[in-house]
Amino acid sequence: MARPGARQPAMRRSNLGFVVSELVLKDFKVRYRNMSLGVFWSLLNPLTMVALLTFVFTKIFRSQIPYYPLYVLCGLIPYNFFTLAWLTATTSVSENPALVKKVRMPTALLPLVSVLSNTIHLFIQLLLILALVAWYGIPVTWHYAWLPLIWGLELVFIYGLGLATSSLHVVVRDVRYVVESVNLVLFWLVPIFYSFAMVPPEFRSLYEFNPVAALVLATQNVILEHRSPRPVLVWKMTLVAGVFLLAGGWIFARLRKRFYRYL
Amino acid sequence: MQEAIRIENVSVIYRPKGSRKLLRQYLQDRLTGRRDEGFYALHEVTLRVGRGEGLAVVGANGAGKSTLLAVLAGLLEPDEGAVQVDGRLSTLMELGSGFHPDLNGWENLRLYAAILGMARAEVKQRAEAIVDFAELHGYMEQPLRTFSSGMVLRLAFAVAVHADCDVLLIDEILAVGDAAFQKKCHRRLMELRDRGCTLVCVSHISAMLESLCGRGLWLHHGRAVMDASYQEVAAAYTSFMNGTDRHLWDALPAAPVRTAGA
Ligand SMILES: Nc1ncnc2c1ncn2[C@@H]1O[C@H](COP(=O)(O)OP(=O)(O)O)[C@@H](O)[C@H]1O
Numbered sequence: 001m002a003r004p005g006a007r008q009p010a011m012r013r014s015n016l017g018f019v020v021s022e023l024v025l026k027d028f029k030v031r032y033r034n035m036s037l038g039v040f041w042s043l044l045n046p047l048t049m050v051a052l053l054t055f056v057f058t059k060i061f062r063s064q065i066p067y068y069p070l071y072v073l074c075g076l077i078p079y080n081f082f083t084l085a086w087l088t089a090t091t092s093v094s095e096n097p098a099l100v101k102k103v104r105m106p107t108a109l110l111p112l113v114s115v116l117s118n119t120i121h122l123f124i125q126l127l128l129i130l131a132l133v134a135w136y137g138i139p140v141t142w143h144y145a146w147l148p149l150i151w152g153l154e155l156v157f158i159y160g161l162g163l164a165t166s167s168l169h170v171v172v173r174d175v176r177y178v179v180e181s182v183n184l185v186l187f188w189l190v191p192i193f194y195s196f197a198m199v200p201p202e203f204r205s206l207y208e209f210n211p212v213a214a215l216v217l218a219t220q221n222v223i224l225e226h227r228s229p230r231p232v233l234v235w236k237m238t239l240v241a242g243v244f245l246l247a248g249g250w251i252f253a254r255l256r257k258r259f260y261r262y263l
Numbered sequence: 264m265q266e267a268i269r270i271e272n273v274s275v276i277y278r279p280k281g282s283r284k285l286l287r288q289y290l291q292d293r294l295t296g297r298r299d300e301g302f303y304a305l306h307e308v309t310l311r312v313g314r315g316e317g318l319a320v321v322g323a324n325g326a327g328k329s330t331l332l333a334v335l336a337g338l339l340e341p342d343e344g345a346v347q348v349d350g351r352l353s354t355l356m357e358l359g360s361g362f363h364p365d366l367n368g369w370e371n372l373r374l375y376a377a378i379l380g381m382a383r384a385e386v387k388q389r390a391e392a393i394v395d396f397a398e399l400h401g402y403m404e405q406p407l408r409t410f411s412s413g414m415v416l417r418l419a420f421a422v423a424v425h426a427d428c429d430v431l432l433i434d435e436i437l438a439v440g441d442a443a444f445q446k447k448c449h450r451r452l453m454e455l456r457d458r459g460c461t462l463v464c465v466s467h468i469s470a471m472l473e474s475l476c477g478r479g480l481w482l483h484h485g486r487a488v489m490d491a492s493y494q495e496v497a498a499a500y501t502s503f504m505n506g507t508d509r510h511l512w513d514a515l516p517a518a519p520v521r522t523a524g525a
């Protein structure tokens with residue numbers, strides 16, 4: 001086996017933040033610079049879905065959930081964020097062979113950049129939620145302080161997941177399609193258009209282990225119910241995020257050695 | 264002399280059919296324990312390069328030159344052997360990795376510098392010098408897609424040679440821009456070398472290569488067949504490439520790797 005000797009790291013630790021911020025900035029500029037309507041496009045998709053779901057579930061199914069459009073947004077925006085961030089993280093390594101094979105940038109930064117780029121996108125959409133909150137005249141409480149923590153946990157979870165799938169995607173080409181299918185199934189396992197109360201009690205505890213569902217629940221708690229998420233929910237999110245980060249990091253570290261040969 | 268690079272019996276095996284697979288194929292190969300056949304892209308290469316030395320790596324297409332640089336850069340872990348590189352290493356293997364046509368000159372400069380491992384403060388400090396070097400004043404506000412391809416390469420080269428390094432690996436990109444710019448690049452590389460930076464250049468035989476590199480390494484089918492002064496290697500390699508004894512070398516093909524179960 002190869003025994004690499006004392007080798008200086010590819011990049012000084014203090015410079016990692018710089019390269020990540022430059023790459024995120026690049027994604028952001030490229031995405032928005034050439035759009036005449038710019039930010040509007042990132043709002044179009046959730047707005048259409050909200051209108052559609054609101055019509056179907058208030059006019060056809062006569063749902064009793066109050067502030068239905070806001071309720072839908074609290075589920076749809078986290079869900080959309082998760083699916084996009086995970087998918088772009090998954091393809092981040094295989095779509096950047098030049099950054100993997102020609103320069104010494106740490107490759108584990110690539111899925112991180114994908115997740116963070118989508119986070120900027122997410123902030124724009126969160127403004128939509130705040131706009132609706134203001135429009136309905138719903139009070140903003142101190143419980144909002146929970147939002148950075150639970151969203152932070154979600155980012156850790158997605159990064160861990162992205163480390164795993166991005167490296168697997170280099171080895172097995174169809175991982176991308178698996179990710180897309182899982183995302184489709186997931187739509188039904190997140191309380192977007194139905195409420196958590198409709199989930200049979202015997203499944204609720206398990207249901208909460210899904211970090212996307214947990215994120216939606218916590219967001220709903222804070223914004224619509226003016227209360228903190230239950231501690232057990234936050235603990236579950238922390239546990240799942242930690243496990244995924246460790247497992248994803250481990251898988252990535254094992255498969256990284258193949259990147260040069262496979263890309 | 265202090266050594267900057269030391270590699271010992273390094274071998275790299277490529278399995279062309281063993282790369283990215285569909286899940287079905289992957290599982291099938293996993294279950295049947297089939298190993299894809301491969302060949303040695305590098306075969307027991309041993310090499311030492313002193314600090315501040317210039318090494319030219321020559322060889323036909325597919326000889327394993329880029330593979331050797333990837334091993335030195337730590338981008339590719341060899342199947343066998345040990346690699347040791349001292350000091351800060353920088354690569355010039357492809358100009359402008361990460362460049363984006365919609366970003367302007369300044370933005371691409373910062374991005375590329377960051378990718379090459381420079382610090383934010385260093386970039387700020389050196390940006391003017393980089394643009395001076397690339398002779399692109401007045402263009403930097405334009406998006407990169409409006410640059411000519413020569414201008415893009417000049418920008419990339421200028422950024423890359425302003426990164427600090429103790430070892431610089433260069434893969435076939437010495438011929439950048441017009442004659443005047445090439446002269447400038449050449450001068451800059453000489454300067455770096457005289458400051459103690461070790462150069463490993465993959466390139467075609469040229470006067471420029473000769474002045475940069477005192478030593479030559481000739482790779483053939485993954486084997487180091489000659490490691491001597493630049494003049495000797497250049498003479499032997501040139502006469503081989505033009506000569507009539509080429510067929511003799513075909514008796515020395517890339518070594519295949521025995522596949523398990525075959
Ligand atoms: N990732 C790879 N997988 C399989 N074979 C490869 C890969 N990269 C290069 N090769 C093969 O290995 C040999 C050496 O490649 P390379 O080092 O790029 O040669 P050079 O730079 O000297 O032209 C070539 O035959 C090439 O086709």
Ligand SMILES: [Mg+2]
Nearest residue numbers: 328329330434
């Ligand atoms: Mg090559």
